[in-house]
Amino acid sequence: MRVYARTKLLHGFLLFCSFAFFPSCNSSSPSPINPQSLTDRERDGLAGNVKAALTADIILMEQNGQWLEGQQASATSVYDAAGRRMTQTPFRVAMSNGYAITQHELLFDPVSKGLFNLDNATKKYIQYDSQGNVVEKGSQGNGQKSAELSVQYEFDARGNWTKRSISRLAEKDGKQILLPSEVSHRYLVYFDSTGESQPKTVLAAAETKLLKASIAATQENLDAGKAHFLQRCSACHGENGKAQTDFAAAMPVKPADLTGAKLSGLSEGEIYSFVRGGISGSGMPGFKSRISDEAIWQIALFVKQLSSNLVEEKHNQLAKATPTPKSTSTAEPERRYPLTGKVLSIEREMKQVVIEHEEIKGYMEAMAMPFPLLDEKMLGRLKKDDKIQATLVVGVGYWRLENVVIK
Ligand code: HEC
Numbered sequence: 443m444r445v446y447a448r449t450k451l452l453h454g455f456l457l458f459c460s461f462a463f464f465p466s467c468n469s470s471s472p473s474p475i476n477p478q479s480l481t482d483r484e485r486d487g488l489a490g491n492v493k494a495a496l497t498a499d500i501i502l503m504e505q506n507g508q509w510l511e512g513q514q515a516s517a518t519s520v521y522d523a524a525g526r527r528m529t530q531t532p533f534r535v536a537m538s539n540g541y542a543i544t545q546h547e548l549l550f551d552p553v554s555k556g557l558f559n560l561d562n563a564t565k566k567y568i569q570y571d572s573q574g575n576v577v578e579k580g581s582q583g584n585g586q587k588s589a590e591l592s593v594q595y596e597f598d599a600r601g602n603w604t605k606r607s608i609s610r611l612a613e614k615d616g617k618q619i620l621l622p623s624e625v626s627h628r629y630l631v632y633f634d635s636t637g638e639s640q641p642k643t644v645l646a647a648a649e650t651k652l653l654k655a656s657i658a659a660t661q662e663n664l665d666a667g668k669a670h671f672l673q674r675c676s677a678c679h680g681e682n683g684k685a686q687t688d689f690a691a692a693m694p695v696k697p698a699d700l701t702g703a704k705l706s707g708l709s710e711g712e713i714y715s716f717v718r719g720g721i722s723g724s725g726m727p728g729f730k731s732r733i734s735d736e737a738i739w740q741i742a743l744f745v746k747q748l749s750s751n752l753v754e755e756k757h758n759q760l761a762k763a764t765p766t767p768k769s770t771s772t773a774e775p776e777r778r779y780p781l782t783g784k785v786l787s788i789e790r791e792m793k794q795v796v797i798e799h800e801e802i803k804g805y806m807e808a809m810a811m812p813f814p815l816l817d818e819k820m821l822g823r824l825k826k827d828d829k830i831q832a833t834l835v836v837g838v839g840y841w842r843l844e845n846v847v848i849k
Contacts, residue, residue: 475553481525487550487574490600494520494631494692496677499533499546502622509622511732514673515544518689523633529688532841536672536681540811542794543841549576549593549606571595575603592620604628629678629689629725637695638723653711655739659747667744670737674729683748695724706749714742777836779805781843785828790821795843802834814842824848 477485483492496518503512517533533546555574560567560582567587569578580589589611596605605627609620657663672681678693679685683700690697698705708716718738720728729738783799794814813834815821824830824846832846 477553480552482527483521483525484552489602491633492630493633494689496629496689498627500625502625516677518677520688520692536676550574602630631692635694637725650711650715651709655710657739659743663740664744667740670741671744693725700745700748710742710746713745717741779834781832781834785824785826788824820846
């Protein structure tokens, strides 16, 4: 599969260069596509009548020789029929105390379709497929290409990718090789998408009902299940499990309310088998071989608990405390807001600070949540309980703090 994909891409690249003459392979030649004429949807790298997109960028980690999915950041966009973006949530990692908004690496350029862009000064190149998706990045010296990043895609019937696998140059056993590094899953809803909700009884055979978790429902396992749930399930099922998200509203088969009476009738074994296998035709993905079996059980135990009223109450509080940041649109430049607050904690490794801040007028109410802070010096200097003033910079799909001043 992998070999096939690479050969095909390489083939496409060679063909392009021989038809287009070599100078344009070192493309700084003007592109015929005017970015201004693109719709939001096209600028986001989507073809056809996409109504909503949920993109999950996930870091891979090796566990017992297997590459499994680790931390996940998700973003959703909803479009109108003309391709204008109606709502957008930035790439964010859901955490128990709020969200971390992450930078998202753009591996797409709608005006570079089919190009091989070589920067003559740095000798760095980027190779795009016929749709403007990056397939390889690296450097080229003495006519030799040396890849530093390689990307494989799986496409749906309309030519949009639904799975993207990224390998990066890294050291293993003393050698520099391309190793799996990230994977992205993209769930797309088209205006004419239809889904089918399948009867549960068919999917959950009698024996799955009796299936028992291989782990105990300790607080540790439930917390781990919750962390998985917030990152992997909440874009569709909501942080509180009630499935009242923008993306859920756009789906032809509505994600199940996991807090409802209906769900409490499911056994942990049945929840486990839904999460493991997914529900075909509905959009509910299966997590088998994406995360460990233990993680699936942790999720199942957490969801089972979620369906009881006690936990529901707590979750409503959590959901209230962590509202979605307001939508932004690509037409807008970066926006800046003054922020005043108190430092609750500093996460130097993740380059972020958790701030309890006052109301940010015109943007969000007062709350405590993490903010990326890239200024290393300031990260080193900040202490818990410091009172600060700063500028919150908000762009499309990211935000960060700048100009931090300790009061
Ligand atoms: C892309 C959206 C999406 C994501 C992500 C997603 N689900 Fe679902 N889920 C759905 C949809 C849609 C259904 C309804 C399927 C149907 O009715 O046939 C569903 C159904 C379910 C059901 C069956 C409930 C019932 O009563 O029938 C369970 C349990 C469930 N999801 C749990 C999860 C968990 C746990 C996760 C994360 C590990 C998750 N889902 C991730 C969309 C999603």
